[in-house]
Amino acid sequence: MQHSSRLEISASAYGQNIAFIRSRIGSEAVVSAVVKGNAYGHGICQMVQVAEQAGIRHFSTFSSDEAREVLTSSAQPNEIMIMGMLHPAEIPELIEKGIQFYVFDFERLEAAIEIAQRVGIKALIHVEVETGFHRTGFDWHDRAKLLDRLRVNASILELKGLCTHYAGAETAQNHTRILEQIVLFDQFRAYFLENQITFERTHTACSAATLLFPETHFDLVRIGIAGYGFWPTRETYELIKSDLSPENPNPLKRLLTWKTQVMSLKIVESGSFVGYGKGFQAKRDMTLAIIPVGYSHGYGRNLSNTGRVLIGGEFCTVIGNVNMNAVAVDVTDLKNVQPGDEVILIGNQGDKEITVSSFAETSEMINYEMLTRLAARIPRIIVD
Structure with missing residues (x-):
């Protein structure tokens, strides 16, 4: 499993x-x-x-x-x-x-x-x-x-x-x-x-x-x-x-990368509400990627309509409310997004990065709080 x-x-x-x-x-x-x-x-x-x-x-x-x-x-x-x-x-x-x-x-x-x-x-x-x-x-x-x-x-x-x-x-x-x-x-x-x-x-x-x-x-x-x-x-x-040395101005290196994948895609017509309640209404026809991570995993509800992930090396914004086990993100302007594509919640993809501090900037959580909210059941894998 x-x-x-x-x-x-x-x-x-x-x-x-x-x-x-x-x-x-x-x-x-x-x-x-x-x-x-x-x-x-x-x-x-x-x-x-x-x-x-x-x-x-x-x-x-x-x-x-x-x-x-x-x-x-x-x-x-x-x-x-x-x-x-x-x-x-x-x-x-x-x-x-x-x-x-x-x-x-x-x-x-x-x-x-x-x-x-x-x-x-x-x-x-x-x-x-x-x-x-x-x-x-x-x-x-x-x-x-x-x-x-x-x-x-x-x-x-x-x-x-x-x-x-x-x-x-x-x-x-x-x-x-x-x-x-x-x-x-x-x-x-x-x-x-x-x-x-x-x-x-x-x-x-x-x-x-x-x-x-x-x-x-x-x-x-x-x-x-x-x-x-x-x-x-x-x-x-x-x-x-x-x-600090000019050659290494930021010597502390993040250990953690949080990865998931696109679960499915959904086409939404202009004027439609997305997810629970009326937290987001589409202002144009949109394509959404559904990501199988939510607040039960530590991706807080306070990231609703503000959080970002990386797909295909591009930032994609969370659309609507973060649910217990899923979020929707806007991939309308991306080409060839498919179920199974890698999604970065924290970490690098291409030349772009989602930092833990970026969660603090969008959700008012400090690094410590965001990190310790990560669900213990998520597998932790040691890499080089």
């Missing part, structure tokens, strides 16, 4: 992106591949394989189910770090499997301590501190109590990392706030060092911070969107553009 569309994932593009990140951070810091959100829509199983080929041996997930998928997909002895959700009942299994996880409140810390004592295996933890993001992390006023719990339980806790998360490093208007966070994080680091508590690694940098704030690189950087070939924002690119 074949699916109505497929996603092609370029291993060579990922390798180029990691090489570019390496050129920014040097050879010492660990690159952790962030694979939350089904690897930003690229598929965790596929991206673990691709990342391993690029030399990555550290993976960051949001939740425990993602961590298990990384574990089962790994062909190498990788480090796996959960940055967000896990259930207390899962902690024994996580400890036994050597999966690392954030502790950002005393409830989780105490659970890790109690279970590590019970199973007789050290819990591999990353202590997240609150520096201004105001979502998760130990507050500055908790530092003495936190220090005491870490010191008293040193025999059953392995302190893999001290970390924080920045509140919008990709946007210049947030940079004063980011600089304040960096100062507070440094105060946390100094406090623990003064009290003889050391961590294996220090890490704070997401993709944007890695690109814009060299002082945040420390021992490990958490690379998400940049690894997949996208700038965190256009503003991020503009802020570092002057540092």
Whole structure:
């Protein structure tokens, strides 16, 4: 059985992106591949394989189910770090499997301590501190109590990392706030060092911070969107553009190409309404290509009458409302379009390209949202 569309994932593009990140951070810091959100829509199983080929041996997930998928997909002895959700009942299994996880409140810390004592295996933890993001992390006023719990339980806790998360490093208007966070994080680091508590690694940098704030690189950087070939924002690119080589002004390469095919053709007379409701009325006799992809696949309804695809190397506009499983596009001015012809939803065809950011321009979705909406059931195929 074949699916109505497929996603092609370029291993060579990922390798180029990691090489570019390496050129920014040097050879010492660990690159952790962030694979939350089904690897930003690229598929965790596929991206673990691709990342391993690029030399990555550290993976960051949001939740425990993602961590298990990384574990089962790994062909190498990788480090796996959960940055967000896990259930207390899962902690024994996580400890036994050597999966690392954030502790950002005393409830989780105490659970890790109690279970590590019970199973007789050290819990591999990353202590997240609150520096201004105001979502998760130990507050500055908790530092003495936190220090005491870490010191008293040193025999059953392995302190893999001290970390924080920045509140919008990709946007210049947030940079004063980011600089304040960096100062507070440094105060946390100094406090623990003064009290003889050391961590294996220090890490704070997401993709944007890695690109814009060299002082945040420390021992490990958490690379998400940049690894997949996208700038965190256009503003991020503009802020570092002057540092880039004129021979390679856009060093991040998109991994993902989304392909489908023409399912059928429909002749529509002038004055006819197309699809559900009255969202589009033909102003001339038209030929429409019906494409077997819709909002159930991640091609959002907000692309109705605005989205574009590539057929025969030409842009074709979505006509009418995007349906659950299909869209219609205008091929009136194309010659010899046939059922089975290739359709590019994201990617290149000839000298033209449909970018993920083009969806943002027409639908007000950011890259991250568009990518993570891609249905998990669409086949992901690794290509060179």
